[in-house]
Amino acid sequence: MTHAVPIDLSSERRLTGAFFLIAFIALFVGVVTGLLQGLSHVGLNVYPWLRPLVQSYYHGLSLHGVMNVLVWTTFFICGFVPYVAVRAYNRPLASRPLGWATFGLMLLGLIVAGVPLLQNNATVMFTFYPPMQAHWAFYVGLTLVVVGTWLVTLNLLLTQRNWRRQHRSERTPLPAFMSLITFIMWTIASLGLAAEMLFMLIPWSLGWSSEINPLLARTLFWFTGHPIVYFWLLPAYISWYTLVPRQAGGRLFSDPMARASFLLFLLLSTPVGFHHQYTDPGIAQGWKLVHTFFTFAVFFPSLLTFFNVVASLETGARARGGQGLVAWFFKLPWGDPSLAAQVLAMLMFAFGGIGGLINASHSMNLLVHNSMYIVGHFHLTVGTAVTLSFMGITYWLVPVIVGRGLWSRRLALTQAWLWVVGMTVFSYALHSLGLEGMPRRTWIGMATYIQPEWRSLMPLVSIGGTIMFVSAMLYFLNLLLTWAVSREPAPAPIEFAEAVSGPEAAPVFLDRLRPWLLLSAIFILVAYVPTLIHLLMESSANVSGFRVW
Ligand code: HAS
Ligand code: CU
Numbered sequence: 001m002t003h004a005v006p007i008d009l010s011s012e013r014r015l016t017g018a019f020f021l022i023a024f025i026a027l028f029v030g031v032v033t034g035l036l037q038g039l040s041h042v043g044l045n046v047y048p049w050l051r052p053l054v055q056s057y058y059h060g061l062s063l064h065g066v067m068n069v070l071v072w073t074t075f076f077i078c079g080f081v082p083y084v085a086v087r088a089y090n091r092p093l094a095s096r097p098l099g100w101a102t103f104g105l106m107l108l109g110l111i112v113a114g115v116p117l118l119q120n121n122a123t124v125m126f127t128f129y130p131p132m133q134a135h136w137a138f139y140v141g142l143t144l145v146v147v148g149t150w151l152v153t154l155n156l157l158l159t160q161r162n163w164r165r166q167h168r169s170e171r172t173p174l175p176a177f178m179s180l181i182t183f184i185m186w187t188i189a190s191l192g193l194a195a196e197m198l199f200m201l202i203p204w205s206l207g208w209s210s211e212i213n214p215l216l217a218r219t220l221f222w223f224t225g226h227p228i229v230y231f232w233l234l235p236a237y238i239s240w241y242t243l244v245p246r247q248a249g250g251r252l253f254s255d256p257m258a259r260a261s262f263l264l265f266l267l268l269s270t271p272v273g274f275h276h277q278y279t280d281p282g283i284a285q286g287w288k289l290v291h292t293f294f295t296f297a298v299f300f301p302s303l304l305t306f307f308n309v310v311a312s313l314e315t316g317a318r319a320r321g322g323q324g325l326v327a328w329f330f331k332l333p334w335g336d337p338s339l340a341a342q343v344l345a346m347l348m349f350a351f352g353g354i355g356g357l358i359n360a361s362h363s364m365n366l367l368v369h370n371s372m373y374i375v376g377h378f379h380l381t382v383g384t385a386v387t388l389s390f391m392g393i394t395y396w397l398v399p400v401i402v403g404r405g406l407w408s409r410r411l412a413l414t415q416a417w418l419w420v421v422g423m424t425v426f427s428y429a430l431h432s433l434g435l436e437g438m439p440r441r442t443w444i445g446m447a448t449y450i451q452p453e454w455r456s457l458m459p460l461v462s463i464g465g466t467i468m469f470v471s472a473m474l475y476f477l478n479l480l481l482t483w484a485v486s487r488e489p490a491p492a493p494i495e496f497a498e499a500v501s502g503p504e505a506a507p508v509f510l511d512r513l514r515p516w517l518l519l520s521a522i523f524i525l526v527a528y529v530p531t532l533i534h535l536l537m538e539s540s541a542n543v544s545g546f547r548v549w
Contacts, residue, residue, distance in 0.1 A: 005090075012086050015099050017401040019079025020394070022107060023072050024479065027387075030068035031472040033060040038426075038465020040445035041458045055120045057443040058549040065126030066117060069382055071110060073232045074145060076390050078106065078152050080397070081179045081235050084242070085156055088175035088496065094158030098151060106148035113141025123549040125441065127221060128201070130212045133545030136205035143197045146190050153183040171503035171511050174255055175242040175496055178234070181262040184513070186231040188520065189270050192223025204545060213541040215282050216532075222273035223528065230269045230298075232382050234262070236389035240309045240342060243393075246497035247339040248332050250316025253308050255499035256506035261301040261308070263510065267520045268298035271527030278365045282539055287531050288362065294527060295360040302353055309346065315500065337412030341392030344420045345385050352380030355431065370441075373434025376427045384423050388416065391475055396494050398479055405488020407481035411474055418471035426464025429457045 033054065036046055040057060047056055054060045086093055093099050116122040116135035124132045128139070160172065160180055172180070196217050204212045245252045252258065274291035277283055314328055322328030334340050355377040358364050368374060399406050406412060436453045438444065444458070509515065 007090060007092065009083075009086055009092060011096050012083055012093060012099070013401050015093075015096075015103060016079040016083040016397070018103050019075045020398065020401070022110065023075035023079065024476065026067040026071035026075065027472070028476060030064050030072060031469055033064040033067070035465060035469040036060050037064060038462045038469070040443065041461040041465075043445050044462075045445055052120075056123070056549050057445070058125075059120045059123045061441065062123045062125050063117060066113075068387075069126055069232070069378075070142070070145075073382065073386065073390075074149065075106070075110075077182075077231065077235045078102070078149060080390070080393060081182060081238065082152060082156060083397070084238055085159060085176045085179035087493070088173040088179075088242075089159060089163045091159070091163060093155050094162050095155055098155050102148050102151040102155065105151065106145050109141045109144025109146075109148060111141070112144065113138045120549070123547075127225065129221070130201065130204070130214050130217045131543045131545050132548055133205060136202060139197050139201045139205055143194070143202070146194060146197075149183070149190065150187055153187045156180050156183050171506060173496075174252075174258060174499070174503060175238060177259060177511070178238045178241065178262050181266050182231065182234040182238070184517070185227060185234070185266045185269050188524070189224050189227030189231065192220045192273075193225075196220035196224075209541065211541045211544055213535070213539055214543055215280060215539050216535045216541075218277060218280060219273070219283070219531065219535060222276045223270065224273075225276060226273045227269040229382065230265055232386045234265060236342075236345070236386050237261075237305055239389060239393050240305070240346065241312075242496045243494060244309070244339060244342050244497075245312035245316060246495055247336060247396075248313050248316030249319050250312055250314070250497070252497045252499040253311035253315065254501045254505075255503045256501065256510060257304055257308050259503075259506055259510045261304040263516050264301035264304075265298070266516050267523060268294055268301070270520070271523045272298060273528075274531075275360050275365070278362060279369055282535060283531055284534075287527075290527060292360060292362045294523070296357075299353075299357060299360075306350070312497070313343065335409070335413070337406070337409050337416055338392045338395040340413055341395065341416035341419075342389045344416055345388035345392065348380050348388070348420065348423060349385035351427075352377060352385055355380065368434055370439060371434035372430045372438045372440050375440050376430030376434060379423060379430065380427050384419070384427075388419055391416065391419070394479065396491065398482060399486075399488075399491050400493050402483050403490045404482060404486040405491055407478050407486040407488070411478050415471050415474040415478065418467055418474065422464045422467030422469075422471055424464070425460050426468065429460035429464060433457050433461070 036050075036054065037057070037060060039046065047054060047060070054063065082093060082099070113122070116138045122128075122134035122138035124134045124138075128134060156179060160176065163172075163176070171177075200212055200217050200220070203209045241252060241258045272291050272295045274283060274288045275295045278288055313332060314322075316333075317328040317331040320331045320333070322331030332339065332343060355373070359368060359374065359377060395406055395412050433454055434440075436451065436457070438451075438454055444450070444454075450458075
């Protein structure tokens with residue numbers, strides 16, 4: 001077995017560190033602007049004092065959304081996932097120069113997009129729906145970032161090929177398999193966004209075409225916009241499946257079931273975008289219903305994950321003396337901040353996932369669409385399941401990168417629990433406000449139509465938001481001190497969990513890619529082609545761009 005000989009992965013570690021640095025800066029900007037929005041719910045209008053840094057509520061909101069959900073996630077993932085893969089293959093990236101060039105391209109893209117964003121010339125939110133128009137550099141920069149992610153896919157594929165040459169008959173190691181599937185799924189899914197950018201938004205923002213077709217643009221956007229949430233989620237799942245069980249002192253319950261879950265994500269993540277467009281005209285109800293069914297199908301691999309991960313945690317807790325049907329849960333090593341953060345993230349995700357099903361229900365969606373309920377949903381999912389898991393991952397991975405132990409475990413534990421407390425208050429308030437009819441993406445602090453039933457809930461948004469802000473600052477403080485002054489000894493890189501039911505138990509077809517890719521293409525064609533043809537024939541580019549803020 002080659003696994004016995006550790007190889008030098010210091011270059012990969014540095015690359016991961018470089019991606020993380022950018023991710024942390026983005027998260028910092030994202031949480032600071034988030035605090036401002038939270039405070040606006042108690043009527044605090046800080047924007048006049050912040051000019052020209054943040055020029056309006058909507059400028060802050062765009063910074064918040066883009067930095068958190070697009071930049072923090074993407075840069076973190078492009079740092080974390082390839083590192084997991086090379087550790088699992090126990091070999092370097094196929095091309096280190098390509099790895100660094102990818103980082104350079106993505107950083108360049110971020111700068112190109114970031115300049116107009118900071119200057120209030122791209123105040124179009126993270127969904128950048130036309131006809132709201134941003135400076136062309138915003139679209140070009142984001143496109144470069146996406147191209148960068150494709151290069152990560154390429155490097156992973158080449159690494160897999162190199163590994164395969166020497167391991168003809170072995171199963172791909174689970175963490176590497178999951179890394180590959182995550183990036184392949186994303187690469188397919190991002191084609192919609194690439195088409196929207198290249199054929200619509202970029203020519204239009206450059207003035208080459210004067211009018212745009214908003215409905216077609218939205219449809220291409222959501223082709224990518226739903227699967228992007230699984231591009232954020234699956235790296236957290238990789239950690240929950242392959243690392244957390246080990247941290248819990250246990251084993252992964254089932255390796256084949258974990259593979260099956262990821263393959264289902266490959267198949268089902270993309271043909272679901274219309275669940276963001278139930279209220280859009282021009283798309284037939286029948287096709288919306290098809291996407292509803294696919295959405296309920298893609299719920300299933302998360303249920304598999306729920307079962308498998310909880311069963312794995314249970315093996316750890318029982319090995320530590322845990323007993324009873326539920327009581328074992330308290331025997332998990334809760335003193336380990338990395339584990340605690342991630343298990344807490346799972347608990348919160350159960351609620352985020354249930355909310356997702358409510359959103360997905362065709363008729364129920366009418367009640368919650370475009371309301372604060374959706375904001376509550378995505379703060380539990382990307383804002384907690386993903387973000388708090390990523391924070392938990394940094395608590396072991398940053399020490400590995402900088403070669404010093406975490407500055408304070410206790411501070412890290414406080415941070416994770418504070419996030420949960422803040423988010424519980426915050427998301428409860430947002431869900432309730434949404435059900436009471438409060439719209440999203442609205443400067444509520446300035447609204448003249450505040451309803452009486454909103455009044456008691458609005459301070460909770462500010463309180464929850466402030467608690468999360470404090471939590472985030474503790475996170476940054478701990479990372480900064482770990483990097484600068486920690487005297488704790490460098491930790492050994494943590495190991496992947498072994499499986500109770502291992503990869504040999506998985507049928508060989510689970511390790512093939514082609515049949516799954518083919519099926520995935522068929523599902524996407526069925527779900528999208530008729531509507532895209534219909535939109536191309538029946539609707540036209542007839543709206544000029546405008547600037548709102
Ligand atoms: Fe969503 C809108 C439906 C998951 C993010 N979603 C959004 C938006 C974002 C977002 C950002 O159908 C707003 C976009 C915008 O700006 O307009 N979402 C779903 C469904 C799921 C789902 C069905 N969403 C996510 C994830 C996200 C995310 C994941 C980010 C990472 N979402 C929607 C719909 C809309 C939407 C509609 C449009 C709404 C509208 O009208 O605009 C599912 O994938 C969820 C499945 C998940 C579960 C949870 C499984 C639990 C696990 C943890 C288990 C372990 C535990 C440990 C609990 C079913 C795996 C416990 C221990 C024990 C002992 C028990
Ligand atoms: Cu979605």
